Amino acid sequence: MNDLIKPENEPKLEPHPLTYRKQYISNRKMILFKKSKFSSLIEACKNPENCLELKLLSYDQNLKYQGEIFSKFVNLKVLEIQADTSIYYLNDFELPNEIASLKKLKKISVLNCPIQVFPEWITNIKSLEFLMLRGTDLASIPDSIFQLTKLKTLRIENCPLYKLPSTLYQLQNLKILGLTDTKLTNLDWNLFPSNLKEINFSGTGIYNIEDLINLKNKMKKPGYFHKTGY
Structure with missing residues (x-):
């Protein structure tokens, strides 16, 4: 079967304007529906720049070793941490000071952490607009x-x-x-x-x-x- 030979000067077909608009709307929807609220450090780390809210409930580890992870959440606005009772008697518990580098953070809520x-x-x-350190x-x-x-x-x-x-x-x-x-x-x-x-x-x-x-x-x-x- 012979290959079809195209003329060298054949004009290129440009996509219809509606095609551009559909693609824009599709991309916009993808941005709007990106997950931005997380309840797990592991999950939040997969897309750290998308993380706007991080709520760690019944957390049972010493957060002072997680500073590098927290520094990646550059767009974080809300941070809520509620400790599990199993860590309440830790003498060396600390919140990572890398949190201070998060320039968009508006709310910090810490409950039952042995600080x-x-x-x-x-x-x-x-x-910061809201700060709660309770328990x-x-x-x-x-x-x-x-x-x-x-x-x-x-x-x-x-x-x-x-x-x-x-x-x-x-x-x-x-x-x-x-x-x-x-x-x-x-x-x-x-x-x-x-x-x-x-x-x-x-x-x-x-x-x-x-x-x-x-x-x-x-x-x-x-x-x-x-x-x-x-």
Whole structure:
């Protein structure tokens, strides 16, 4: 069978404009439906740049050895970690400081992790708007917390926290402050930001009732003031 010979100057057929549009829509759909929420480090590592939310529930390993993995989640916005009870008595548990390199992170929620010292590198995450450290062994918050200028919610709860940072009042975007189940006794109203809308002291230590009154008067919406038995 003879091969068909095409003329050298035969014009090339260009794809119809509708073909381009269909291909664009197809590619767009692929982008929109890429998985962005993960509950496993192994799965998230397969496409780290697509990971926007990472929720590790009942996690039973020491995360301090996973720093290299976390540094790959460059687009991460939400990080939630809930530890399994099997690791609660680890003396060397740490969150990897590589998390501080994630410039798009807006929310960190850590529950029941045996953290003994506040990870000060957290204060370098300038994009952070929500921070909760609950069920830890934290006794204090560093003064460098004032660097989180976008922070709107701060919850340091169910821990032996006994004092507040002297720079807390500088968090002028802070609206919600959770201090439940701590050992706080000093509630000097000068320590608190003036724009707070809600404070929760439920289950917290004993302090001067006059401090509570002064703090309530300072807040713009005292109706949001929460204190069990007050």
